[in-house]
Amino acid sequence: MAMWRAFKVPDNAVVQSEEMLRMFSGLFADKHAMEPCFNSYFDAMDFNNNGQISKEEYGILFDCVGIGRDRLDVAFEALDADRDGLISRSEFVAAGLEYCYGLDETSKTQIMFGGLIF
Numbered sequence: 001m002a003m004w005r006a007f008k009v010p011d012n013a014v015v016q017s018e019e020m021l022r023m024f025s026g027l028f029a030d031k032h033a034m035e036p037c038f039n040s041y042f043d044a045m046d047f048n049n050n051g052q053i054s055k056e057e058y059g060i061l062f063d064c065v066g067i068g069r070d071r072l073d074v075a076f077e078a079l080d081a082d083r084d085g086l087i088s089r090s091e092f093v094a095a096g097l098e099y100c101y102g103l104d105e106t107s108k109t110q111i112m113f114g115g116l117i118f
Helices: 002-007 017-028 031-045 055-065 069-079 089-101
Strands: none
Touching: 031 055, 031 089, 055 069, 069 089
C-alpha cells in the first residue's frame, strides 16, 4: 500500500503491532513527515483519480472504519474549506495536519474522521 511508503516499509512486508506503534509515534513527532501520509490517504480515497474527494468517496472511508454515515455531512463540510462540494488535496492535507497538531480542540477538523467532538 502507498501509505506504508511514508514509513519506508516495502509493500509486501508484514508489520507487527508493536512495530507499527513505534513507527506511528516517530511519525507524529515530525509534522512534516505526516504530509506524505495524508497525501497517501488522499490518494487511497480518490477512487476515480480526479484529484478531488467527493462526499461519496469520503463516505466509503466512514464505511470501512465503521463510522456511521450520520456524521458524514458535518465531517465533509469541515474539510471542504472552499465550499465547492469537493475536498482538494490541499484541503485534506491541511485538515489532517490540523487534526494531528492543532491545539484548538473545538476546531472543525477534529471531526475529520467522524468526530472527537459533535
